[in-house]
Amino acid sequence: MSEHLNYFTGSEREKQQRFCAVRARMFRPLLVLLDRTGITPNFLSFLSLLSMAGFVYFVPTNMLFALGFVLLHIFFDGIDGSLARYQDTASNAGALADICVDQGGLVIAVLTLIFYKMIDAFFGAWYLVMYIVMITFLVLLNRLGSPVRFAIRSKYFFYILLVLDLYTARSIVHPFLVLFACYMTVLNVHLFLRLRKLV
Incomplete structure (x- = not known):
């Protein structure tokens, strides 16, 4: 796994390899x-991104149902790599597609929520830009053989909070966006300075 493009930190790599092995055993029949049936990893990546269309469609009327399509997106995104390894077709090209689809789902989700004025536009956009920059820097650092030890990738926390927000009187998504936009800004400055020393 680690020889292909990825954004995992040094502290995550061994855990991620174990998780991939467990997931492969769990989904082996699938x-x-x-x-x-001739399904390819790239087709699953396409289905993963396409699933977010359901999120866009249902967000204004049924957030819980819309988040079901996010789960579908995560599921397809999670097994495309497993299928690539099973078919022995894992490559940097596939890893790049997987990373783009993975982050593309977040881009669609955040922009949709901004469009429907469900989250603050400024902090939503700030969070999104910083997240994409962070992922880009992490991939580059890994590619250059200098992975960071630790970084919080908050995407799944964001999705979980969207669910919890449905059952709370006060929004918990807004302070989350503010906190992690600030955190990732500081982290990205550090990652940028680290990259400058390597290139």
Whole structure:
């Protein structure tokens, strides 16, 4: 896994490898079926991104149902790499597509919520830009052989808070966006300075 493009920190790599192995065993019957029917990892990546269309459509009327499409997006995004490893077709090209689809889902989610005025436009955009910059820097640092030890990637926390926000009187998403936009800004400055020393 680590020889291909990825954004995992040094402290995550071993855990991620174990998680991938567990996931491959758990979904092996599905992977066998997908392989026999000619499904490719790239097709699963496409389905993952396409799933976010359901989120866009249902957000104004049924947030809980819309978040179900986020789960579908995460599921397809989670097994495309497993299928690539099962088919022995894992590559940097596939890893790049996987990373773009993964972050593309967040881009669609945040921009949709901004469009419908469900989150603050300024902090939503700030959070999104800093997140994409952070992922880009992490991939570059890993590629240059200098992974960072630790970084918080908050995307899944964001999705979880969207669910919790449905059942709370006061929004908890807004302070989350403010906190992590600030955190990632500081982190990205550090990552940028680290990159400058390597290039």
